[in-house]
Amino acid sequence: MVKYINAEDTLPLRSSVLRDSLPFDQCVFPTDDIDGGFHLGAVADEQIVSIATFFPEDYPEQGVGGFRLRGMATDPAFAGKGYGAKLINFAVSALTSANASYIWCNARSSAVVFYKKLGFEVISDEFEVPGIGPHFNMIKYLTA
Ligand SMILES: CC(C)(COP(=O)(O)OP(=O)(O)OC[C@H]1O[C@@H](n2cnc3c(N)ncnc32)[C@H](O)[C@@H]1OP(=O)(O)O)[C@@H](O)C(=O)NCCC(=O)NCCS
Numbered sequence: 001m002v003k004y005i006n007a008e009d010t011l012p013l014r015s016s017v018l019r020d021s022l023p024f025d026q027c028v029f030p031t032d033d034i035d036g037g038f039h040l041g042a043v044a045d046e047q048i049v050s051i052a053t054f055f056p057e058d059y060p061e062q063g064v065g066g067f068r069l070r071g072m073a074t075d076p077a078f079a080g081k082g083y084g085a086k087l088i089n090f091a092v093s094a095l096t097s098a099n100a101s102y103i104w105c106n107a108r109s110s111a112v113v114f115y116k117k118l119g120f121e122v123i124s125d126e127f128e129v130p131g132i133g134p135h136f137n138m139i140k141y142l143t144a
Pocket of ligand 1: 114
């Protein structure tokens with residue numbers, strides 16, 4: 001099951017999966033409470049096992065109506081079981097219904113295949129995010 005969650009509910013997995021167990025207050029994104037943004041959690045065994053955050057932000061030269069995806073993470077104990085895909089598909093459906101144009105993200109190079117399987121395509125050269133590693137920008141166009 002995928003549901004809307006609060007920003008605070010994303011912090012444990014952001015910390016453990018994405019930020020090398022940094023304290024929760026250092027895992028807050030400045031955009032966490034932005035108008036129109038939302039956080040999703042996939043639930044299994046009564047716990048949140050996969051998270052992602054979406055908020056309005058256009059990508060250069062891709063036009064208006066863009067949403068940015070950040071903080072995509074699945075608990076390693078539940079990885080490879082389809083929870084991340086369910087969560088992205090939920091967002092695609094919700095944002096398509098809301099007439100958004102596209103979803104984009106800075107994808108870790110190690111996750112590019114995951115995003116490709118969900119219909120995202122690479123739109124940049126590879127670049128380094130300091131302290132995190134190599135990334136590509138990826139986009140999924142939404143069609144009603
Ligand atoms: C990348 C990540 C979010 C995927 O979540 P997940 O819940 O394990 O993914 P799913 O089980 O829904 O996988 C969906 C499909 O993508 C594939 N896949 C998932 N992660 C993959 C990866 N890193 N490389 C290649 N394929 C991957 C799965 O095998 C599955 O393929 P299938 O449909 O052919 O069976 C998760 O592995 C993770 O949190 N990784 C560490 C943090 C990270 O890199 N986050 C992304 C930051 S941009």
